[in-house]
Amino acid sequence: MREAGGDLSSQIVTSYDCISFLTDYGLEDGFVAACHGVATRIAPAARLIDITHLVPPGDVRRGAAVLAQTVGYLPPAVHVAVVDPGVGTARRAVAVAAGDSVLVGPDNGLLSWAIDALGGAQTVIHLTNGELWLHPVSATFQGRDIFMPVAARLAAGAGLTSAGDEIEPGDLVALPAPTSRVSDGEAEGEVMSVDRFGNVQLSIPAADAGRLGIGIGSALVVRCGRRQLTVPYLDTFAAGAPGEIVAFTDSAGLISLAINTGDAAQQLGLPPGAHVRLSLPPTG
Amino acid sequence: MREAGGDLSSQIVTSYDCISFLTDYGLEDGFVAACHGVATRIAPAARLIDITHLVPPGDVRRGAAVLAQTVGYLPPAVHVAVVDPGVGTARRAVAVAAGDSVLVGPDNGLLSWAIDALGGAQTVIHLTNGELWLHPVSATFQGRDIFMPVAARLAAGAGLTSAGDEIEPGDLVALPAPTSRVSDGEAEGEVMSVDRFGNVQLSIPAADAGRLGIGIGSALVVRCGRRQLTVPYLDTFAAGAPGEIVAFTDSAGLISLAINTGDAAQQLGLPPGAHVRLSLPPTG
Amino acid sequence: MREAGGDLSSQIVTSYDCISFLTDYGLEDGFVAACHGVATRIAPAARLIDITHLVPPGDVRRGAAVLAQTVGYLPPAVHVAVVDPGVGTARRAVAVAAGDSVLVGPDNGLLSWAIDALGGAQTVIHLTNGELWLHPVSATFQGRDIFMPVAARLAAGAGLTSAGDEIEPGDLVALPAPTSRVSDGEAEGEVMSVDRFGNVQLSIPAADAGRLGIGIGSALVVRCGRRQLTVPYLDTFAAGAPGEIVAFTDSAGLISLAINTGDAAQQLGLPPGAHVRLSLPPTG
Numbered sequence: 001m002r003e004a005g006g007d008l009s010s011q012i013v014t015s016y017d018c019i020s021f022l023t024d025y026g027l028e029d030g031f032v033a034a035c036h037g038v039a040t041r042i043a044p045a046a047r048l049i050d051i052t053h054l055v056p057p058g059d060v061r062r063g064a065a066v067l068a069q070t071v072g073y074l075p076p077a078v079h080v081a082v083v084d085p086g087v088g089t090a091r092r093a094v095a096v097a098a099g100d101s102v103l104v105g106p107d108n109g110l111l112s113w114a115i116d117a118l119g120g121a122q123t124v125i126h127l128t129n130g131e132l133w134l135h136p137v138s139a140t141f142q143g144r145d146i147f148m149p150v151a152a153r154l155a156a157g158a159g160l161t162s163a164g165d166e167i168e169p170g171d172l173v174a175l176p177a178p179t180s181r182v183s184d185g186e187a188e189g190e191v192m193s194v195d196r197f198g199n200v201q202l203s204i205p206a207a208d209a210g211r212l213g214i215g216i217g218s219a220l221v222v223r224c225g226r227r228q229l230t231v232p233y234l235d236t237f238a239a240g241a242p243g244e245i246v247a248f249t250d251s252a253g254l255i256s257l258a259i260n261t262g263d264a265a266q267q268l269g270l271p272p273g274a275h276v277r278l279s280l281p282p283t284g
Numbered sequence: 285m286r287e288a289g290g291d292l293s294s295q296i297v298t299s300y301d302c303i304s305f306l307t308d309y310g311l312e313d314g315f316v317a318a319c320h321g322v323a324t325r326i327a328p329a330a331r332l333i334d335i336t337h338l339v340p341p342g343d344v345r346r347g348a349a350v351l352a353q354t355v356g357y358l359p360p361a362v363h364v365a366v367v368d369p370g371v372g373t374a375r376r377a378v379a380v381a382a383g384d385s386v387l388v389g390p391d392n393g394l395l396s397w398a399i400d401a402l403g404g405a406q407t408v409i410h411l412t413n414g415e416l417w418l419h420p421v422s423a424t425f426q427g428r429d430i431f432m433p434v435a436a437r438l439a440a441g442a443g444l445t446s447a448g449d450e451i452e453p454g455d456l457v458a459l460p461a462p463t464s465r466v467s468d469g470e471a472e473g474e475v476m477s478v479d480r481f482g483n484v485q486l487s488i489p490a491a492d493a494g495r496l497g498i499g500i501g502s503a504l505v506v507r508c509g510r511r512q513l514t515v516p517y518l519d520t521f522a523a524g525a526p527g528e529i530v531a532f533t534d535s536a537g538l539i540s541l542a543i544n545t546g547d548a549a550q551q552l553g554l555p556p557g558a559h560v561r562l563s564l565p566p567t568g
Numbered sequence: 569m570r571e572a573g574g575d576l577s578s579q580i581v582t583s584y585d586c587i588s589f590l591t592d593y594g595l596e597d598g599f600v601a602a603c604h605g606v607a608t609r610i611a612p613a614a615r616l617i618d619i620t621h622l623v624p625p626g627d628v629r630r631g632a633a634v635l636a637q638t639v640g641y642l643p644p645a646v647h648v649a650v651v652d653p654g655v656g657t658a659r660r661a662v663a664v665a666a667g668d669s670v671l672v673g674p675d676n677g678l679l680s681w682a683i684d685a686l687g688g689a690q691t692v693i694h695l696t697n698g699e700l701w702l703h704p705v706s707a708t709f710q711g712r713d714i715f716m717p718v719a720a721r722l723a724a725g726a727g728l729t730s731a732g733d734e735i736e737p738g739d740l741v742a743l744p745a746p747t748s749r750v751s752d753g754e755a756e757g758e759v760m761s762v763d764r765f766g767n768v769q770l771s772i773p774a775a776d777a778g779r780l781g782i783g784i785g786s787a788l789v790v791r792c793g794r795r796q797l798t799v800p801y802l803d804t805f806a807a808g809a810p811g812e813i814v815a816f817t818d819s820a821g822l823i824s825l826a827i828n829t830g831d832a833a834q835q836l837g838l839p840p841g842a843h844v845r846l847s848l849p850p851t852g
Contacts, residue, residue: 025480027336027337030353031479033354034357037304040333040358044301058545085544138533140532140535141534
């Protein structure tokens with residue numbers, strides 16, 4: 001992020017060295033490349049970092065989770081995210097200043113958890129200034145024609161307010177936060193995501209579990225539906241015996257379930273959204 | 285694209301800031317990275333844009349379609365494309381100047397639709413100058429040993445004619461254009477491609493359908509084989525009710541069939557190449 | 569690679585323009601992007617080249633093979649490789665100077681074949697200097713918190729010995745080399761890998777087969793388990809008739825089996841690790 005106070009204007013001009021990009025476009029087509037091309041034509045000096053393009057089609061919640069868990073490790077950037085089952089309908093397109101970055105995407109909740117992770121929305125712009133878009137605008141590929149062109153112009157130094165009309169941060173669509181409740185000696189949550197290794201990430205922060213006295217070295221009772229199992233809570237899944245189900249604190253600070261050299265999600269039958277409760281084993 | 289007239293030569297030297305890359309190499313191996321490495325050693329300043337590496341193995345027609353629909357959104361570049369079931373046999377390797385770019389790949393039709401999209405071939409060079417290649421040349425990995433080294437040298441400013449012998453544009457292998465015919469009140473075409481969302485892209489431009497009076501808001505009769513269905517032609521698939529099959533104009537200007545939050549290709553059983561006819565519903 | 573002798577120090581400072589990256593992280597999550605972000609923050613000028621992130625989870629041997637067959641085509645670089653089923657346990661993290669590059673990863677054999685390919689280890693550092701890491705260090709995502717931060721600092725010019733304590737090259741964990749033996753008129757080896765096309769790469773170098781008189785144009789007897797087949801040894805798989813199984817020398821100089829426009833691994837039932845013997849057909 002580079003800032004420069006203009007002599008003739010009180011507006012601070014900010015440019016960004018980096019544009020990040022998350023979508024559900026997949027990698028089989030030229031969709032991602034077309035957006036890279038548009039960005040490169042407008043902001044040739046910006047570095048492009050692809051977060052992922054394999055969000056399941058239309059899965060706004062999954063896209064929101066990956067975005068929120070990744071932005072903190074990226075440089076100050078314009079983060080473009082497009083998982084947009086309502087493309088071309090009345091949902092708004094927005095740009096949101098948050099922390100040291102700007103997020104650009106549809107106003108369908110996709111950006112909301114990342115906004116929180118970056119410290120909350122400072123300024124929100126409804127993207128109404130068509131002069132920053134690529135014309136003709138396709139009704140079904142606004143990543144190429146609206147989101148990326150606007151993002152690249154912002155990266156190249158255009159002022160945020162030039163992109164449209166300011167709206168209230170409170171008017172943004174927000175996804176409900178993942179369930180995470182601590183009460184009656186239980187931490188209750190849901191499966192946030194399942195990664196490539198079959199590791200099951202819960203919405204329960206290790207810190208919350210800690211309030212119940214659950215810490216590394218504890219045995220942990222996991223309840224999901226009618227099933228119940230007791231697992232060790234270890235430093236890392238690799239500390240488990242091969243085939244053993246273990247709990248550990250994952251790289252996002254959340255409690256996760258894994259099987260050393262196995263696929264916990266498959267063995268436990270726990271898809272994203274499934275409800276899970278954790279507690280210490282009964283004493284005595 | 286940067287041009288510089290030399291003092292001692294009438295040849296205009298052109299260099300390119302960007303190399304694009306499309307293959308059927310897949311992402312599991314180190315093939316793509318080896319090519320990136322070769323490009324970076326020769327042209328360290330060029331930006332690499334991957335179009336896709338997931339063209340189905342040997343599917344020249346699919347590679348040609350993705351390339352042609354993407355190049356228009358990329359900066360002036362050397363576009364390298366390798367879908368090459370005849371690698372190591374007598375088929376020629378070529379570099380083709382078209383529009384503001386150069387295309388490099390096997391002369392098997394893969395480049396032909398992109399050449400058309402860029403305005404036609406200006407100069408065609410048969411890649412015969414082995415001094416620009418990486419030696420020893422593998423008979424089965426010419427992306428690494430011929431196409432990318434030549435492309436990177438062109439990007440770095442080597443003259444196109446230094447790469448080999450000029451041949452006639454008319455001698456290039458061209459894929460037959462996708463069927464698209466309008467007659468007797470019907471637009472006839474084929475399935476061009478199916479994207480990650482299951483959207484079925486037809487070879488029928490919206491403009492051709494328009495000649496039949498088919499426009500946004502029309503009902504549309506779709507015939508494929510013995511089946512026939514009537515669907516609305518809407519602004520965007522997202523305007524359909526969930527589960528409803530709709531037609532829309534896609535981001536390439538072609539008529540496509542989709543199901544809002546569903547997989548149209550699967551439900552309709554329409555693979556690439558399938559013949560489809562469109563017409564207005566009978567009146568009265 | 570840029571070198572600069574310091575005035576006040578006899579240590580030669582080396583920086584690298586390129587960081588390569590190979591993992592089993594997959595492409596569905598934000599793991600790879602988080603590492604790219606960390607690298608970009610620390611070494612904004614370095615180019616990142618992804619080798620692959622689709623190594624099968626925990627398959628150290630496969631990761632080692634892809635890395636070793638790719639590094640020779642990359643520029644001088646810091647090569648980061650993370651396939652690390654023992655993450656967070658006692659296995660060491662290391663940085664190894666070899667050839668014109670440095671390799672960074674877990675000391676579990678993953679780097680060993682690439683070290684050989686680059687000419688052998690010159691200096692080996694056990695990564696013990698936590699000042700170069702990203703804190704807090706996750707027990708399960710050391711790619712983000714240890715390997716990539718250290719690699720980026722090395723790329724940006726930090727001295728190799730600043731990363732930790734020097735250990736003996738002979739103390740590195742080495743994977744057993746792939747079987748390749750020539751005796752009694754037979755070349756014996758194993759399946760190294762199967763690529764996206766279904767081509768079966770054997771661990772038998774074409775040069776070894778040559779010692780048996782096996783060369784382009786020979787017929788070749790292939791024995792695997794109780795099966796035996798005789799195939800032609802051609803310049804390229806594309807020279808075979810459609811559907812014909814052929815042997816050829818692949819782009820890594822190894823003998824491979826393929827079917828022109830088919831999937832040899834599937835048809836032959838040859839997974840990685842399967843033992844294979846090659847010989848000339850009996851004469852007379």
